[in-house]
Amino acid sequence: MNTDQNLSSALSIKDIVQIKEDTLILDHLSIDLQPGELIALLGPNGAGKSSLLAIAAGLGSGHKGEIFLGNELLYNLSASERSQRIGFLPQRAEIAWPLDVITFVGLGRLPYQGRFTSQRSVADHNAITAALKETGVETMRDRSVDSLSGGELSRVLLARVLAGEPEWLMLDEPMTGLDPGHQFELCDLLRKLTSDGKGIIVTLHDLSLAAHLADRVVLLKNGKLIADGTPREVLTASRIHEVYGVACDVQDTSSTGFSLTLRPNTSPKSSHWE
């Protein structure tokens, strides 16, 4: 990928502060992200990961600060342009109607369709077909989404995001409810997309998976940026202890990178439930 594309798709988050109901949710966060990177957004519950992701996708509210997509303020983009360039998958995928897979994936093309017609163009058809192929769900195209297993559904959800042909994919906890096999499957898919030039931000709870998956890790706690760097740089035992309050053994294994083994904190005084 060339620098021009890098520049026009670079995501710059500048000094975001978000306050809701007198609580500080995000505290002066600034991050610069490039397409072609797979970024894991990590942090304990309530760290502000989902909030930050939503804001980065242009869906937040009650915040100050700026986000630039390329040289343009995200705020200045029209809703359809923004949703064409950024594909967002919310945490709890709500599906109101038992649509069939191909219709469901086709919803991802809405940012490209006009107000008055719901006719599909050739580009639409191509994008949908490509998305189905990419996620390996082509054979399921006529099945109803509520007949899918967890793994199949997660791929279909991703297909829907991909159908929009976005530059950035922002996925809020896409691994929830998937068994390890399907988790790794999804990881491979995401890695492939990154190598195709897309920028991907995912929020995760599983630190090992993050270590395996991500090019870059952004670690949050209480709305503050704790660390930003490669998994090795960020996920050190002391930092994990500091942020999550759990003890950790870090092992460097050459094949998969490195692995983390987490143990509960041995100190009797601290409690996560306080």
Added chain:
Amino acid sequence: MLIAVVTLLSILSLASGRIWIGPEQWLSLDTLSQTLMWDLRLPRTLLALMVGASLGLCGAALQGFTRNPLADPALLGISSMAALGAILSIYLGLSSLEPWVLAAAAITGAFVGIVLLILLSGLANTITSFILVGVILQTLASAGVALTLSMSDNPWASDEIINWLLGSLQDRSWEDFLFALPGVLIGTAFIMLTRPALDALSLGEIGARALGVNLRNTQWLLVLGVGLVSGSCVAATGEIGFVGFIVPHLLRPLVGNLPSKLLIPSAFAGGAMLLAADIAVRFSPGAQELKLGVAMTLIGAPFFLMLLIKLRRQAA
């Protein structure tokens, strides 16, 4: 296919009444029968089609927007509020100022109903809270109607309320149809504009916003659209329920679940359904025709029950 059904039903409708006037007689009618056909049966047929289509459309749109299979203008109290608006305008003497005031008052009532609905139940709603709000609005509107009528001088007040709350197409005129038409056309246009948003809402509110939908605009378009359409219809015929509720459910197995694709078929099917019901009530045994609203309730209530049972089974 629905178009064929509608055409057939229309012909049947024109022929039906206390006295059957079959198509073979249409070219050689005497003056009396001509007046009958032109001034009574034709407006009645057109009104049935228009109101049925409107209710079907509103039902499909409301169900798409709220993602709630129980949505229907009458069930949600919107039609009752429209009736209240109309009755208030009559008893305050406003409707005698200009002929369109009655329809405008009904539309205003419908607006108020929808706005209250959205405020009280919120965009993200559960089925329970929805029914609750619908019940509240119905109660409010009925209380209002009773209050208004208790203060009126009209000796026919109780018959008046029956007509408004039970809905009927009997004795309607071209005027009733023509005064309702503009509201219905404009409202339909507004509703049609919400189609992409309704589809996007299949993914939930956040999902829809992620696809670039402006939920606020969609909400107001829907308020205006459904208000105009259902208000105009209530002004012409009184409250008729269940059409908007049943029709989308019947069509989903045939047309699919995508909200935008249900709108137009729901309109056609709604028109067909109401016309068929109206033809049926014309053959009511006994001296009095069964009120159309009552007929729809007789059809709709069991359907409603079936749906509730199905939902409970799904939840269990």
Added chain:
Amino acid sequence: MLRLRPWRAIALMVILTILGATSPLIYAAPTRIVSINPCLDQILIEVADPQQIAALSYYSLDPLSSLITDRAKHFPSTYESAEEVMALKPDLVLASAYSSKATLRTLKKLNVNLVLFDLPNSIEISAQQVLSIAELAGHPERGLALNQRINEALARAKIQSSKTPISALVYQENGFVPGDKTLISQVMTLSGFTNQASAYGVKYWGIVHLEDLLHSPPKVLFTPTTRNEVGSWSSRIIAHPVLTKLPTNIMRESPFPENLMSCAGPTLIPLAKAFSAALKSN
């Protein structure tokens, strides 16, 4: 010639004098009469002295339904509730058998001197009611006089009727139609019309819808001249364009004062006159 022994004649005269002097004690005319029905108001106002009337019904003040609005203004009126009636301390209350049941029950419980009148379905019953009210008021002769006037008016209408009656229908709000067995129908037929209501199966009161009306229309359709609410169902059916669209040789609308359509008694005089006038113009 009656031959009476003198002492029998004197005795008779004494007895008659005593009876004459005491007859007011046997029936003392009421001095506080309350009527809670506008039709009864109209009879009462003709046969009683003004100072006997304690209150009339509120509806008598409505020019659209009452003929005596100007006169009724001078009397107190009630909204026909038991409370108001009792506050007036009446010694006679006139009500219709169709007045609010709750009101009637309450008045009966309070042992008020309540007299109920049914809806008069014939000219004879109407005359009887006039007499009854006049007697209750202590002026039977006025009742007789009123009946006399009514009968004269009816006779005049009958004379003016032609040999071939014209079919007619009284079409009130909501499509309400009086059938043969009603008072208004009797006056109508007496004045030279036949009541078309039987063609729709209506004997007493019923609703006739437009389609049925069009299938066998009367030659003359009497519709009320005004009603206040525009847009209400009750007025829409009688204002339906189809009623004016029919060629006049088949059916013609004849506007008719609404306040003549519901009451008996003295209303029959202008009622008969109105029918006669309608007959002439048709």
